[in-house]
Amino acid sequence: MSFEVKEKDLLARIGKLKTKSGTVETPLLFPVINPNIQPVPPRRLKEDFGFEAVITNAYILKKRFQNKPVEQGLHKFLDYDGAVMTDSGAYQILVYGEVDVSQAEIVAYQEGIGSDIATILDIPTGWKVNKENAAKTVAETLRRAKAFFQTKTRSDILWVGPVQGGRHLDLVAKSAVAMGKLPFQIHALGSPTEVMESYRFDVLVDMIMTAKMNLPLERPLHLFGAGHPVMFALAVALGCDLFDSAAYALYARENRYMTENGTWRLSEMDYFPCQCPRCARQTPQDVMAKTPKERETFLAEHNLYVCKAELNRIKQAIRDGRLWEHMEMRAHAHPALLTATKKLTAYRDFIEKHSPTTKRSGLFFFTSVGLARPEVTHYRHQLMARYCPPADAKILLLVPQTHTKPFHKAQEFKKISKAVAANVHVCFYAAPFGVTPLELDEVYPLSQHETALPLDKETISYVAAQVADYIQRTHYAAVVLLHDPQLWGSSVKTACSKACQKKGTRFEQVDVKAEGTKNILTRLEMILKKNLSE
Ligand SMILES: [Zn+2]
Numbered sequence: 001m002s003f004e005v006k007e008k009d010l011l012a013r014i015g016k017l018k019t020k021s022g023t024v025e026t027p028l029l030f031p032v033i034n035p036n037i038q039p040v041p042p043r044r045l046k047e048d049f050g051f052e053a054v055i056t057n058a059y060i061l062k063k064r065f066q067n068k069p070v071e072q073g074l075h076k077f078l079d080y081d082g083a084v085m086t087d088s089g090a091y092q093i094l095v096y097g098e099v100d101v102s103q104a105e106i107v108a109y110q111e112g113i114g115s116d117i118a119t120i121l122d123i124p125t126g127w128k129v130n131k132e133n134a135a136k137t138v139a140e141t142l143r144r145a146k147a148f149f150q151t152k153t154r155s156d157i158l159w160v161g162p163v164q165g166g167r168h169l170d171l172v173a174k175s176a177v178a179m180g181k182l183p184f185q186i187h188a189l190g191s192p193t194e195v196m197e198s199y200r201f202d203v204l205v206d207m208i209m210t211a212k213m214n215l216p217l218e219r220p221l222h223l224f225g226a227g228h229p230v231m232f233a234l235a236v237a238l239g240c241d242l243f244d245s246a247a248y249a250l251y252a253r254e255n256r257y258m259t260e261n262g263t264w265r266l267s268e269m270d271y272f273p274c275q276c277p278r279c280a281r282q283t284p285q286d287v288m289a290k291t292p293k294e295r296e297t298f299l300a301e302h303n304l305y306v307c308k309a310e311l312n313r314i315k316q317a318i319r320d321g322r323l324w325e326h327m328e329m330r331a332h333a334h335p336a337l338l339t340a341t342k343k344l345t346a347y348r349d350f351i352e353k354h355s356p357t358t359k360r361s362g363l364f365f366f367t368s369v370g371l372a373r374p375e376v377t378h379y380r381h382q383l384m385a386r387y388c389p390p391a392d393a394k395i396l397l398l399v400p401q402t403h404t405k406p407f408h409k410a411q412e413f414k415k416i417s418k419a420v421a422a423n424v425h426v427c428f429y430a431a432p433f434g435v436t437p438l439e440l441d442e443v444y445p446l447s448q449h450e451t452a453l454p455l456d457k458e459t460i461s462y463v464a465a466q467v468a469d470y471i472q473r474t475h476y477a478a479v480v481l482l483h484d485p486q487l488w489g490s491s492v493k494t495a496c497s498k499a500c501q502k503k504g505t506r507f508e509q510v511d512v513k514a515e516g517t518k519n520i521l522t523r524l525e526m527i528l529k530k531n532l533s534e
Contacts (some may be wrong), residue, residue: 021116039249118157120141158186158314351374398467
């Protein structure tokens, strides 16, 4: 097995990928080497920037240099001793419609130059393609993939099986299933560049998730053309392990300065928000005064440092179990990214199924976006499938979340607990987990999280729905709600009342804001007593 997973968080993994030029760690960024114009020499990418792998284009090498890279070997030709991946010319097919090389030729060429990771000559679907033509690209890519295994001669190269289909998700699924059955070591999701250029990160989420859900999970997934650090966190969280970036160099040529929160025009900058070795000693004005060539090199190097730093932050976040928090922070760099992050709700069951749900640290819950967190889904599933209220519980007393946790140790609850008699089962209703039975409130992560207040509408609705669902699934004789209209409005009350009506359960409520503490206690005691005796 060439890929070994060491750490996981969400669908992200820190892994070891074994290539014939050495083992590299994922998530991994391959800077794109353009053999024609390269602003930073490949050797320096490893020695000065720590990039363990690069990617270059076998089609361009073949066209421009013919047999020279074969004679010298790719690593010597590039003057780079890390892992080298080659693309096959599929991108040129996307841009120019076709290439004047056959798949057999480009496969043989990649074997000849000694690529560590190589790609078959797939047919990229592209973005504005109708379904009929998209289906053709999927079928032709699959045909070529099958033919490839008849002609390949080397077994020490990791071969990439690209998944096509573009925005037609049923085709992406079909492509992923078929490619996953072939013995590729790595898969790649084709043609997302145009999707990203048009800021359709929401479509990208659908494409990645569809590919992920239909590919063998134990194989690494490469996201072609995803070179901007602003979206690394989202893509890594969804299980993309490998990326390539031509953007660092393309942006540099256009005087654009990357940050993990977006891109600035150098000419519009007064300050550098970065302390990389390039930015630390210069101002944007200094750099503007340079020759175009020097400026391009400066920006390319800065862009590489930013990409590397963001990947390091992501890896640390994976180790700390805080990738969700990191991804949510980045999601606020652009509305399109937040829109995409909101889409994760649609995939929460799959994310939960393949994510670790116990962490070293507590969770930060900011908004309803966090409802898609695997911990929230996991708790909901567990409560539904495995939890039964105590056998002697006659009345369900629903208490609103307290300011401190665990709930049962909070001052607000201590006062109320005086009114709690035998056969009364206390459950807290709280964001984001919904119903928390008192006896479970110290179980991770029910006390190990911080929630921003006031809650948004979707979060309140979610909790109200969880409460209603709990009432539906249990068999108390009566439900008593301590109603906190200040935090919850009327949602929880209405949900409880409806659920009880449907179930034929008695329902009472006490408004904790309308009555003084003493009155609440007296009223609560009275209600509990009355219902217990009935
Ligand atoms: Zn910098």
